[in-house]
Amino acid sequence: MARRNHVDPAQIFRLFYPRTLLAWTQNFDWRITGRWMFYSTIIGVLGALAALVLGELVTLLTRLMLIDGAGYPMPFPKGEGGTDIFDLEQVLQPTRRWLLLVAPTLGGLISGWIVFTYAPEAEGHGTDSVIRAFHRERGFMRIRVALVKTIASALTIGSGGSAGREGPITQIGASLGSWLAQRLRLSERERRLFLVAGMAAGLSSIFRSPLGGAFFAVEVLYREDIESEALMPAIVASITGYSLYTSIERSGTVFVTPRFEFVNPLELLPLVGFALLCAIIGIFYVRIFYGTKRRLFDPLPLAPALKPALGGLLVGILAFFFPAIMGSSYGWLQQAIDGNLPLGFMALLAFLKIIATSLTIGSGGSGGTFAPSLVIGGMLGGLYGEGLHRLLPNLVTQPEAYVLIGMGTFVGGAANVPIATTIMISEMTGSYSLLVPLIFAGVITHLVARRWSLFEEQVRTHNDSPAHRAELLPDLLRQIPVAAVVERVPYFHTVEPGHTLREMLDVFTRTREVVLPVVAPGKGHPPHYLGLVLLEDLQSFLREADALSPLIVAQDVQVPFEAVRLSDTLEDALNRFLETRYPELPVLDERGEIVGFLRPHQLISEYHRALLRHLRHTPEVETRS
Structure with a gap:
């Protein structure tokens, strides 16, 4: 009987696995990925420990000042020690009601003194401070904020202030992440990512929400976007923090709910x-x-x-x-x-x-x-x-x-x-x-x-984030003054507040100007600029210009006067364009008089020239992974 061909799976594995592994590892940076996994895990541990401390302090002070002190048997969610026993009338009748006046006042007094003495940036809900640190302060946060915020928030919430633990743990976790990045002497980009990972670690721990905490940390920075680059470090830190927190607290969800269904x-x-x-x-x-x-x-x-x-x-x-x-x-x-x-x-x-x-x-x-x-x-x-x-x-x-x-x-x-x-x-x-x-x-x-x-x-x-704008324009626009780009004009048109729609349209028709400065009547030096009239704002009136001309004057359609100075940098001009969305900005000299106008395309052209010069003098350009 002929022997059938037998395929040994082990031979196939030995033949193809090394080749597949090699191809995979060539596209996988073990050094960077392993480092981020390690650091994110550390941040997760720090966030969980901070959440544990904050939670215990809030619980301790709540019991001391409200439950035992004022005799207010406040209800708790079932995931945090609440029970099925509930009597609404009894709960709303504290035995020492007058202490409800004293407790939040005393808590506010002590927490206010601590915050404004040691870390004024720890006032309020804290989340805005973290967002500002990410976008505008290069990811820097002081480590003392973590300690001050923990104590002040526990006093505020534990004494009956109407607030939650989300804002405090966001700021606490972020400051711990920023502190770790500073200790490791990491770059600005990595410091900001550590800050986001710290937010995620604290939130996921205190709310028992590993995925939600990570997404909150990357989503809360923007109104219509997310910080996708920080998502993976945030998820690792979030899962680590959640796992450690729940293993110590021995708790599942915050709330216990019936089986709700969406069927219709x-x-x-x-x-x-x-x-x-x-x-x-x-x-x-x-x-x-x-x-x-x-x-x-x-x-x-x-x-x-x-x-x-x-x-x-x-x-x-x-x-x-x-x-x-x-x-x-x-x-x-x-x-x-x-x-x-x-x-x-x-x-x-x-x-x-x-x-x-x-x-x-x-x-x-x-x-x-x-x-x-x-x-x-x-x-x-x-x-x-x-x-x-x-x-x-x-x-x-x-x-x-x-x-x-x-x-x-x-x-x-x-x-x-x-x-x-x-x-x-x-x-x-x-x-x-x-x-x-x-x-x-x-x-x-x-x-x-x-x-x-x-x-x-x-x-x-x-x-729109200043943090990413700095990454996209690596110091190039900061080095170029407006004076090096603007073309000085010997003459330009202005209008006064009382000039009619027809007079303004006549100027725009005869010239190539797109912006008209509005000046105060008289011959002051330098002129007093009141605003700007934009050509694009008048286009909707073109069809009925003759009928509307007596009714509309310059002061009715002018926008606030915004300008840049000769001594400003092109980065300052870019920021002004992004804030105003004007098609053109006047340029002022040291006396405050208009000497020319700057348009966005001039910035773009000058940026490209500066970038070419930068690359020509940089033999090797490293791309950030």
Whole structure:
């Protein structure tokens, strides 16, 4: 009998595996990848330990000052020690109610003194400081911020201030990441990536959200973009931090939820209305939040270190009548998920949480806006879901599910992080069946409200970040003065505020000018420039110029006067063009008189010439991997 051919798998493996491995390793930089894995793991460990310390301090002070001190049996989420036993009337009747006035005032007084004595950048919610450090401060953060923020935030939240742990742990983790990069003497680019990884590590730990924490860290930097380069280090640090934190805390999700299901696509239709509602209230929240700071606390003739105490006192007055606003209020979210809260209570908590958070953080108190925003959104969702259930009981069968949808939708719109919050809500609750309604409503809210944000330091996209602008233009534009590029003009046209539309159009028709300076009447030296009239702004009036000419004068269509000086660099000019979007900028001499005009194409041409000179004198150009 002939022997059949036998193929030995081991021979094939020995024949092809070395060749495949070699091809793979030739395209894989073990040195860089291994180093980043190692560093991201260290950052994850630091973030988890910081989250553990912050969480323990907040719990300790909350129990000492509110639960045992004021006799306020505040509820907790079931993932943090909460139980099924709940009596609304008993919870709202603290035994020593007067201490609710004292506790947040005392906490604000001590935390304010610590912050403004040792690290003033640690005031407020902290996330904006991290975003500013990433975009504008080359990733530098002081290590003392981590210690000061930990203590001040624990005092603010533990004494009843309306704030959460998200902002503090973001700043704490970021400062630890920045500190590690500084100790290792790494580059500016790596320092910024360490900062983002530190954010992710802290957030994923304290919220038990490994993927959501990573996405929040890369998404919160922009209004309409993400920092994709930092995603992999953020994920490694996030998973490491989460794993270490949960192994010590022995806890799963923050909230425990029933089995919610999304089965009827028709439920998406009323979510459009809910998304618009969240956008409107989110804009109101942002305006109240920053309006409280700028119009109430900033003008006060009071030392900055004392303002958090005043904010704490005002919060204490609210809490005296309605204690549910104190702290993060996560326990009240759990009760809303369980269906234990009446509609009037949820409406009142949503409104007063906006006021209390604005008072706490707007006064300079140290705490985050993420937790209060979750509570506001959750209460709105609970109200909307219950209302729909009463109107359409066959369509909306689980009104409590709208609490989760409200949490993600409201925060995603108010903070411009729709992707991150969708993931975080799913991970914090262990409920992944609501991903479709979460992302559907979250994207609508984001599109409507993206011009407003709780984080003012966010920039629109990657290209608008000063950090990346510096990478794209490596010192070339900084070395060239405007005087080297601008062509001086012996004569140019100006208009006065009273010149009519027809007179302005006549000038644009006869010349090649695209910008007309508006000067004050008279013959002052140097002239007093009031604004600029742009040709592109007048194009919509061309068809009816004769009829509109008597009605429209220069002062009606002028834009603010913006200019550059001969001594400025082309980088300064580029920044001015990006800020104003003007087609041309006047150039002023040392006396403040216009000597020429600069257009964007001149910057581009000069940049290309400078780049060619740079490459010609650089024998070997290294590309960044």
